[in-house]
Amino acid sequence: MDQQPPKGRGAAILARLQAKKLEKSVGAESEAPPVEEPPKPKGRAAILQRIKDKKLLRPGTSSQDVESTAASVEVQQEEVESVAASVSSMSFKEKEPVHFKGEDGKPILLSANYIKLIVDKNKGVFEYEVKFTPELDAKNKRLRCVHQVTKECGLKKVFDGGSLLYLPEKITDTSKVFTTTIDGPESSQEVAVTMIYKRKKNMGERECLHLYNVLFKRIMHTLLYHQIGRNYFDTKHNYLIPQHKLEIYPGFAVSVDELEDGLMICLDTQHKVIRTQTVYELLNELKSAHPDMRRFKEQVVANVIGSCIFTRYSNKTYTIQDVAWDMTPKDTFPTRDGGEISFIDYFKRQYDITIRDLNQPLLIHRKSVMVPGSSEKVERMVCLIPEISYLTGMSDNMRNDFTIMKDVAQFTRVTPNQRIAALKTYLSNVKKCEQAQEILADWGLKVADDSLQLPGRQLENELVYFGDGKQVRSMNGDWSRAAGDNKLIGPVDMTNWMLFYTQKDTAYAENFVDLMCRLAGPMGCIIKRPKMVKLPDDRTDTYLKSFQENIRKDIEVCVFICPTARSDRYNVIKNLTCVQYPVACQVINSRTLSNQKKVRGIVQKIAQQMTCKLGGTLWTVRFPFKGWMICGMDVYHGGPNGQSVFGLVASLNESISRWFSVAVFQQKELSDHLKGAFTKALEMWRNVNGFIPKRIVVVRDGVGDGQLEQCKRYEIEQMESILKQLEFDTTICFIVVQKRINTRLFALGNGGCENPPSGTIMDNTITRRYLHDFFLVPQSVRQGTVNPTHYIVLHDTCGLKPDHVQRLCYKLCHLYYNWSGTIRVPAPCQYAHKLASLVGQNIKKAPSNQLSDKLFYL
Structure with missing residues (x-):
């Protein structure tokens, strides 16, 4: 049986030997005077030279150049040790951490659900390359060989079954050969296992972090937690809700990451509803x-x-x-x-x-x-x-059942003090468990005794501006009373509108119209009585035919009062009013108008929503700049034919209160139709303002950690290329918004923990080591634990300071017109989300361009 030619590093070494022999044979026949040889390369240069030689001369080109198998293997072993020594002598300098820290706001003492992971300097993660002689193709055989060798040597290991092996200790500076025997189908087979030292891994490297997460996965299993999905749950201590046929498993989400202040464990309380x-x-x-x-x-x-x-x-x-x-x-x-x-x-x-x-x-x-x-x-x-x-x-x-959600919330709505108590209980269990301590000690790890205490800041509450120059200071991110008592900053008259309703909803329809007309004065606009169309039944075809018979070009808005919530009817109505007959549309469930005590406030919010759909604005906050365009981007998955819907929303005025919207169908998360949508937004801005924007700030939702680099190379480059193509001297700041995170922040004081106030900023210690990022708590939450939002400045040619970015993101959380308070993400992100969801879930077609400058998707 012919011997397999060497591969990888062995092939490069053999090629080097062949090249030398070829040089000698050519030199013996030539009569040219000898030329002084250049000095031999060392270190990285030696490796590069071997790679170059490998490209020039492949092994096996001439059978005469290859000596006996035993001699070639011996020479290869010597060269392997030489290369291993060269690699091990290289120094891999660790990057310095990135700091993106602001100064504005008053200091506040915070805690977080992070625990410091202490690493023994004498230990670490050492990477080895494993070679087998003879070659083993079966993964299970390679695993058995490495397991037997490490077990005999008393070593802990993590082996991928291929060629990468991680050990907590350094066993050699070059390479080491071990011999073991594995059972075969006919007889036992002796295998030589060569471990070639490569380097000591930096703690923050991807493979290293994966290893630490594997170790904590073992610890969770040791503590008798079961993995369900990505998290770990205690299936024995469950909470029963028999009246609703539900049970709840308590558990944790555990992850290890290298942050600004070193290795940290993020531990968050989770619940699984079964x-x-x-x-x-x-x-x-x-x-x-x-x-x-x-x-x-x-x-x-x-x-x-x-x-x-x-x-x-x-x-x-x-x-x-x-x-x-x-x-x-x-x-x-x-x-x-x-x-x-x-x-x-x-x-x-x-x-x-x-x-x-x-x-x-x-x-x-x-x-x-x-x-x-x-x-x-x-x-x-x-x-x-x-x-x-x-x-x-x-x-x-x-x-949708209030009783069920209330009963479930008794177990899933966890207060800050309860989260801290659960975290301390977990730490105590880890320290008491000998097996868990052994797993950590084998790799030189130790868990800190308590969670972190961090210096944070609270930004000043924003001034919210209404009509007639009225301004109100938002208290803890809420101005509900002020939104009902003050005139709108941009009211719109409704003098020609239609109302569709069924026979049994006649009383609700009459009361709705009366309240709409009475609320016109406080809102600062004129609202006349609509044309009322009574329907004989609530079938979808009846709504469709009645609308087509009564719709005219001069109709400003159509309102539909439906007796029940049916998705098929809602989809037909939205398709009619957003695609076939573009007109502002409001669909109301008659059940929301049945509560006489709350109906006035409900109708007022509906009237405000209708104002936005007609191009009006409700309130704004002060922005200390001019000529900036603010964009929001998000993607909805699950559209027709497996397509996704990309939504882009861009501001049109300096008060950031009017918006232009584009929805595009695509096949994946990162948009490949961004160029067309972004170009339309730039053209619309220039048509409205008469000049090009000086700076563009993009807030992008829906990008996970694994897509950051792809987003940087893909979407940001598209936007930069468009500006270059249009010859616009405009700079871009691109910010990724992440809301599905496990980070929790707690304000320390009064002998315990509580939710931090609205406007809390955390931009140190637990932020990413190599990213410009920060956490923002925009809302004030009284029940449960508030979820901060993670912001990552992925690209910035605007030269914005950390204080500028943080304050801008907080201001944008005030501008979502479906809620008279701050929301968890910037308003442009939420508008883009609503747009993409409506198009992908209900309309399933591109909406009419006539609605692009209005918030028709609220």
Whole structure:
């Protein structure tokens, strides 16, 4: 059997030897005078030279240049040690941390759900390359070899099954060979395992952080927590809510990251809501409600497909992607030993579970897995039994039920003091557990005794401006009373509008019109009585025909009062008014008008919303700059044909109160249609203002940590190229907004913890080590724990200071006209989110350009 040619570093070494022999043979035949050889390269230069030689001369070009196998292996071993020594001698200088700290605001003492991770300087993470002689193709054999070697040496390890090995100790400066024996199908096989030292890893490197997260995953399992999804839960100490067929598992989200002040563990309290109802019980309920098989299957698709289920026998979650109506538990599937077994026998044998209904359909979950001997993933199908599959989360009907949400909130709404207590309990359990301490000690790690105390700042409350020059200081991010008592800053008259309602909602419709006309004075506008259209029934076709018969070009806004909330009817109405007959539209559920005590406030908010849809503005805050365009961007997933919808919203005036909107269909999160949408926004700005914007600030939602670099190279470069193409001397500040984070901030005082006030800034210690970022708490929360928002300045040619960026983001949180208070993200982000959601979920077509300068999606 021919010996396999060497690969990787071995190939480079062999090529080097062949090149030397070739030089000698050529030099012996040549009569040219000898030329003085240049000095041999060292360090990195030596490695680069070997790579160059590898490119020039591939191994195996001439059989005459290769000596005996034993000699070549011996020479390769010497060269391997030489290269390993060169690599180990290299110094990898660690980057200095980035500081993005402001100064404005009054000091405030904060705490966070971060714990310092202390690293022993004498230990660390040492990276080795593993080679096997003879070569082993099977991953399980490589794992067994490394496991036997490290076990005999008493070493802890993390091995990926390929060639990378991580050890907590340094065993050699160059390379070391170990011999072990593994059992084969016919006889035992002796294998030489060569560990080549590469370098000591920096603590913040990606592989290193992954290793630490793996260690804490082991600790969570040691403490008897079960992983469900990404987080870990205590399935034995659950909370039962029997009246709603729900149970709640308490748990934690645990992650390790390198932050500005070093390695930190983020520990956040989590809860998993599990229904005690199985999919089988849900299928029976749907069958009773819909005896017709075709209608029954439609309801199953609507209620089951896409839902997440939980299997108690394995503590795993699955997303249901299909229902196999032609399969039952009596069907069989192949086993690893080549035989077949039925689902009934499998669950009885493996989990001692008896399947009762032998004719129920099976649930399908598809996943892609790696298989031995293949570099590509293969799709596998997992079949699940409805009878033992439990639904997770809450349905839309549950979420709309105030009683259910109130009962669930008793367990899931955790106060700051309760979160700190849970964090301390976890630390205590880790310190008491000998096995957990051993896992940490093996890698030179130690957990701090308590959470961090941090210096934060609170920005000054903003002045909110209304009509007639009135200004009100927002108290803890709320100005609800002022929004009802003061005139609008940009009112719009409603003199020609229509109201559609059914016979049974006549009283609600009359009361609504009366209140609208009475509220016109306090709002500072004129509202006349509408043309009222009474409908004989509430069928979708009736709304459609009546609208088409009565709509005219001079109609300003159409209002629909519907007796029930039906998505199909809502979609038809929005499609009519946003695509086919572009006009401002307001859909109201008559149930919201039934409470006589609150109806005035409700109608006032509806009137304000209608004003925005007509191009008016409600309030604003002071912006100390001119000529700036503020943009918001977000993406909605799940549009028609699997497409995503990219939403772009851009300001049109200096008070940042008028907006231009563009929605584009695309195939992925990062927009590849940004150029067209951004160009339209720039043209609209120039048409309205008569000049090009001096600076553009973009707040982008929906970008995770893994997409930051791609966003920088992809979206920001598109925007820069457009400005260059249009020859605009405009600078860009691009800010990524992340709201799905596990960071929690607590204000220290009064002998305990409480939620920090609105305007709290945290820009040190727990911020990212190499990013310009900060945390902002824009809202004031009295119940539960407030969620801060993470801001990352990904690109900035505007030269903005940290105080400027932080204050601007806080101001933008005041401008969302659906809420008279601050919101969690800047208003442009929320507008872009509402736009993309409406287009992708309801309209499913591009809206009319006639509505692009109005907030028609509120």
